[in-house]
Amino acid sequence: MEPQSKRRKEAESDNADSWVALPVLSDQQSQDTELIPAVAAPITDKKETSRLIKELRSLYPLTGLTHIKRVRSHKLADGLYSPQVLVCLVSDAPDVDLHSESLAIESLLPPDIVGLEGLGLPFLVKIPAFPPLTRPQFQLASKHWPTTFHEDKQVTVALRGELFGGPQKARMQGYMEAALAAARAAAGLGSGQEPVGAAMVDPKEERILAVGHDCRGGNPLHHAVMVCIDLVARGQGGGAYSFEKYPACTAAMSPTSSHSIPAAETSKTTARVVEEGQPYICTGYDLYVTREPCVMCAMALVHSRIGRVFYGTASADGALGTKYKIHAQKDLNHRFDVFEGVLSQQCKDLYGLKDPIKH
Amino acid sequence: MGTETEMNGADLKPGFCPTDGEIEKWMASAFDMAKDALENREVPVGCLMVYNNQVVGKGRNEVNETKNATRHAEMVALDQVLEWCRHDDVDPQSVCMRTVLYVTVEPCIMCAAALRLLHIPVVVYGCGNERFGGCGSVLDVSAAQLPHTGTAFKCVAGYRAQEAVEMLKAFYKQENPNAPKPKARKD
Numbered sequence: 001m002e003p004q005s006k007r008r009k010e011a012e013s014d015n016a017d018s019w020v021a022l023p024v025l026s027d028q029q030s031q032d033t034e035l036i037p038a039v040a041a042p043i044t045d046k047k048e049t050s051r052l053i054k055e056l057r058s059l060y061p062l063t064g065l066t067h068i069k070r071v072r073s074h075k076l077a078d079g080l081y082s083p084q085v086l087v088c089l090v091s092d093a094p095d096v097d098l099h100s101e102s103l104a105i106e107s108l109l110p111p112d113i114v115g116l117e118g119l120g121l122p123f124l125v126k127i128p129a130f131p132p133l134t135r136p137q138f139q140l141a142s143k144h145w146p147t148t149f150h151e152d153k154q155v156t157v158a159l160r161g162e163l164f165g166g167p168q169k170a171r172m173q174g175y176m177e178a179a180l181a182a183a184r185a186a187a188g189l190g191s192g193q194e195p196v197g198a199a200m201v202d203p204k205e206e207r208i209l210a211v212g213h214d215c216r217g218g219n220p221l222h223h224a225v226m227v228c229i230d231l232v233a234r235g236q237g238g239g240a241y242s243f244e245k246y247p248a249c250t251a252a253m254s255p256t257s258s259h260s261i262p263a264a265e266t267s268k269t270t271a272r273v274v275e276e277g278q279p280y281i282c283t284g285y286d287l288y289v290t291r292e293p294c295v296m297c298a299m300a301l302v303h304s305r306i307g308r309v310f311y312g313t314a315s316a317d318g319a320l321g322t323k324y325k326i327h328a329q330k331d332l333n334h335r336f337d338v339f340e341g342v343l344s345q346q347c348k349d350l351y352g353l354k355d356p357i358k359h
Numbered sequence: 360m361g362t363e364t365e366m367n368g369a370d371l372k373p374g375f376c377p378t379d380g381e382i383e384k385w386m387a388s389a390f391d392m393a394k395d396a397l398e399n400r401e402v403p404v405g406c407l408m409v410y411n412n413q414v415v416g417k418g419r420n421e422v423n424e425t426k427n428a429t430r431h432a433e434m435v436a437l438d439q440v441l442e443w444c445r446h447d448d449v450d451p452q453s454v455c456m457r458t459v460l461y462v463t464v465e466p467c468i469m470c471a472a473a474l475r476l477l478h479i480p481v482v483v484y485g486c487g488n489e490r491f492g493g494c495g496s497v498l499d500v501s502a503a504q505l506p507h508t509g510t511a512f513k514c515v516a517g518y519r520a521q522e523a524v525e526m527l528k529a530f531y532k533q534e535n536p537n538a539p540k541p542k543a544r545k546d
């Protein structure tokens with residue numbers, strides 16, 4: 001990147017308009033529309049429509065495709081609209097040569113079950129295989145064949161980058177700035193630290209609970225996220241790491257700690273299952289981290305029952321969007337929302353601080 | 360089925376993989392640890408790390424006392440290996456590259472990634488971990504293409520699996536009868 005534009009971008013750092021936090025959705029929510037081939041036919045006499053639908057439904061119920069609308073209004077070349085009905089899936093008619101010039105409608109529709117009055121010549125179409133989960137998916141699916149759509153308004157707003165209003169964005173920026181400052185402190189230490197920082201926030205109290213940075217120079221597993229989790233534990237009277245050498249890693253000793261973790265949950269007798277008999281110490285908290293967490297850190301956040309994660313920029317082996325979407329993994333017992341892009345340019349610029357001596 | 364084993368993951372220099380005798384010996388220790396834990400009403404998972412025929416790390420779950428949900432037995436054991444290296448002033452990576460983890464239950468996704476980050480080459484385990492397993496049960500972090508996340512490792516799975524499952528079941532029965540079961544790994 002040009003140094004000129006870099007400086008300009010940095011000058012914008014107090015401007016919350018310079019970044020947008022977008023949701024990192026599950027594969028099902030973000031994948032392209034999958035299509036399956038089907039046979040449709042024009043309805044040439046509208047008065048026959050409801051009878052045709054009824055008879056076609058009983059012959060070809062289109063099981064598992066409840067999102068598909070049976071009839072669409074199709075715009076013709078002359079600008080007029082004409083109704084078309086879905087006859088069946090291509091897989092419903094294995095013995096019919098669907099690629100012949102004119103599809104033999106009688107072979108699809110036995111006259112004793114479906115009366116052919118009002119039905120035109122059938123043709124091939126492609127229809128969406130799955131119900132759309134987001135508005136962009138709905139819009140793409142609708143280009144092929146109309147579907148129903150149960151809209152999650154919050155996802156729609158989030159995908160437009162409008163989930164967080166002005167004051168909220170200003171607070172989010174403040175939290176990420178704390179993480180950025182920690183990342184720069186890590187870079188300043190040299191000795192193998194990566195320039196990564198993280199801040200744990202209690203969004204209800206609008207309070208930073210812990211700020212940590214990568215400490216892998218001292219222990220290869222002490223990534224910024226792991227450090228931040230341990231700092232939160234420390235703030236609650238626990239903790240396992242030593243932070244003597246890392247003054248920029250700080251935990252707020254919480255006067256409310258006895259409230260935030262019910263004593264019962266920390267007692268050994270409530271240990272539930274293997275690797276789960278634990279205080280869910282990050283329940284309801286937000287983590288701000290300058291770059292996308294790795295697999296270890298992402299799963300550590302699952303174990304800690306994190307509320308939401310905001311990261312600045314993606315990472316090569318990242319596990320919250322890039323290589324895995326651990327926050328949306330079906331078989332895991334805890335899911336959470338993830339957003340990418342908070343102060344993304346400043347977070348990307350951290351890579352320039354990277355210790356040139358690779359340990 | 361308790362003694363069935365399977366292999367996957369990275370190829371190693373021939374000769375590095377532990378012998379049947381070593382597996383039997385060290386897994387016996389791991390199972391003793393798990394039994395001990397069960398008798399003390401702790402999560403019955405035994406875990407030890409062996410380098411050069413000596414135990415350099417031995418962990419048990421420390422989640423409750425540290426209030427840190429990431430202090431799984433394997434994470435504790437890995438920290439002990441690093442501490443052992445510091446104490447003996449040897450290069451951690453060269454030690455880890457020749458260290459085998461013996462554990463009664465499949466490591467979770469987090470621990471599997473940590474094992475990769477430290478370049479542990481072989482993991483021998485008993486039963487699968489249906490809820491969190493990182494060696495194939497939920498995700499296969501052990502063998503995945505993750506060039507920036509250490510080295511893939513080889514798994515020897517299924518050793519005394521049924522016994523490991525029984526211990527966990529016994530633990531659930533005394534702690535929480537509604538908790539779901541692990542699986543005796545055999546796919």
Ligand SMILES: [Zn+2]
Pocket residue numbers: 223224225293294295296297298
């Ligand atoms: Zn990490």
Ligand SMILES: [Zn+2]
Pocket residue numbers: 275431432433466467468469470471
């Ligand atoms: Zn684990």
